[in-house]
Amino acid sequence: MSGRRYFEPEVELMPRREIQAHQERRILELLPRAYENSPFYRELWDAHGVRPRDIGSLDDFRARIPFIDKDMIREFRARRGDSFGGMLCVPREQLTSITSSSGTTGDPEFFAEVWGDAPPLVTAQLRDLWEIGVRPGDRVMSPVGTFRNLMDMGYQALGAVVVTADCWLGNMASFVEAVRRCRPAYMQLMYAQVVELERLSETCDLKEAFSSVKGVSCAGQPLSRRMRAMITDEWGVQVHEYTSAADTGTAWECRERDGFHLWEDTVFAECVDPDGNGEVRAGHVGELVATDLDNAAAPLIRYRSEDLVRVSKETCGCGRTHARMWVAGRRGDETIVGGRPVVLRDIWQTVEDHPETSGGVFQLVRGQREVETLRVRVGYDPAITADLAELNARLATALRERTGVDPVLELYTEEELMRTARSVAKFPRVVKD
Numbered sequence: 001m002s003g004r005r006y007f008e009p010e011v012e013l014m015p016r017r018e019i020q021a022h023q024e025r026r027i028l029e030l031l032p033r034a035y036e037n038s039p040f041y042r043e044l045w046d047a048h049g050v051r052p053r054d055i056g057s058l059d060d061f062r063a064r065i066p067f068i069d070k071d072m073i074r075e076f077r078a079r080r081g082d083s084f085g086g087m088l089c090v091p092r093e094q095l096t097s098i099t100s101s102s103g104t105t106g107d108p109e110f111f112a113e114v115w116g117d118a119p120p121l122v123t124a125q126l127r128d129l130w131e132i133g134v135r136p137g138d139r140v141m142s143p144v145g146t147f148r149n150l151m152d153m154g155y156q157a158l159g160a161v162v163v164t165a166d167c168w169l170g171n172m173a174s175f176v177e178a179v180r181r182c183r184p185a186y187m188q189l190m191y192a193q194v195v196e197l198e199r200l201s202e203t204c205d206l207k208e209a210f211s212s213v214k215g216v217s218c219a220g221q222p223l224s225r226r227m228r229a230m231i232t233d234e235w236g237v238q239v240h241e242y243t244s245a246a247d248t249g250t251a252w253e254c255r256e257r258d259g260f261h262l263w264e265d266t267v268f269a270e271c272v273d274p275d276g277n278g279e280v281r282a283g284h285v286g287e288l289v290a291t292d293l294d295n296a297a298a299p300l301i302r303y304r305s306e307d308l309v310r311v312s313k314e315t316c317g318c319g320r321t322h323a324r325m326w327v328a329g330r331r332g333d334e335t336i337v338g339g340r341p342v343v344l345r346d347i348w349q350t351v352e353d354h355p356e357t358s359g360g361v362f363q364l365v366r367g368q369r370e371v372e373t374l375r376v377r378v379g380y381d382p383a384i385t386a387d388l389a390e391l392n393a394r395l396a397t398a399l400r401e402r403t404g405v406d407p408v409l410e411l412y413t414e415e416e417l418m419r420t421a422r423s424v425a426k427f428p429r430v431v432k433d
């Protein structure tokens with residue numbers, strides 16, 4: 001790769017004490033603005049007897065400012081008939097865009113933003129795209145869908161040329177043809193697209209088609225070990241996963257692939273005891289709590305994300321000083337089956353261990369968190385599955401050994417199961433029926 005490694009070295013390599021000083025400054029500016037303009041924060045902080053003038057440091061902030069969560073915003077929205085949940089800190093006419101989340105965990109959330117040349121989400125990703133190797137003049141494929149904004153302006157801000165091709169589900173054959181013709185350096189793939197490409201790879205040389213691609217990014221659903229190996233080894237493409245930084249932005253893997261980088265000039269991240277209010281000890285799994293440092297329109301302040309993560313503030317092998325996180329799951333993912341806790345990771349691992357189901361396509365079916373029976377839908381590869389009953393029995397035995405409970409399995413082809421997803425962005429691991 002040519003040229004310098006960092007897009008904004010003065011920020012990406014900032015010493016930790018400077019990161020902290022920056023965060024403190026931003027938070028002390030943020031609090032009075034939120035209190036003056038957001039009815040949600042004013043009501044909440046009044047109820048807790050705290051005013052911005054009481055906060056003079058990050059320590060005060062951690063000690064005095066109350067947590068918020070999705071339900072509190074929804075409750076305010078319903079009670080006051082305010083579609084922004086009382087979060088908006090600027091007049092509506094100043095907003096540049098309003099986008100929404102995919103709504104897989106409930107009603108979609110709205111993101112109100114004010115911006116100049118390009119939307120903030122993709123602007124903050126330019127450092128990550130640079131790390132992948134995208135450079136001015138490179139071509140990039142426009143990603144599927146426009147939720148959380150059209151990304152094209154951000155790519156253009158980097159000097160890249162955007163290629164638009166239909167990459168909606170079912171169209172990956174023509175998408176591959178467009179890649180072959182346009183020779184892009186970068187593309188973003190969603191989980192469902194990877195599954196479709198895997199099918200295509202049986203009849204189409206993806207390694208040849210993707211030979212211009214410096215890297216792909218994947219988000220929305222963690223890739224299984226096998227899928228990751230397939231993209232890297234069989235298609236010959238470097239893959240960078242990214243994930244949500246608690247709805248304040250995104251967190252990407254660098255080339256070291258050792259955790260997701262949080263850009264701490266844009267987010268103040270805390271790792272909090274999921275069942276309490278204190279910060280967990282360094283290196284322990286806790287709930288990611290985030291404060292937006294770069295959203296003047298509707299900032300999240302001490303937002304409990306329900307994401308269970310481990311956080312490290314050690315400098316990464318890439319030299320960047322910003323914190324990294326490793327995602328352990330979501331709060332509430334754990335299912336109690338006849339009194340025994342079962343986590344998704346155990347099911348995933350078991351499913352991946354068998355060649356016919358190594359795609360890791362599965363869904364847990366549950367009406368509520370506590371159930372009597374562990375019901376799992378599993379997707380198999382029909383090309384290498386000889387005996388469904390035998391596969392069912394083998395998977396059931398392996399799952400019982402790992403979880404201690406007897407599962408009821410429903411087998412579908414991977415394709416059938418993927419088709420039940422209502423969003424191209426996310427394949428839900430837990431469904432109600």
Ligand SMILES: [Zn+2]
Pocket residue numbers: 254255256261316317318319320
């Ligand atoms: Zn790194």
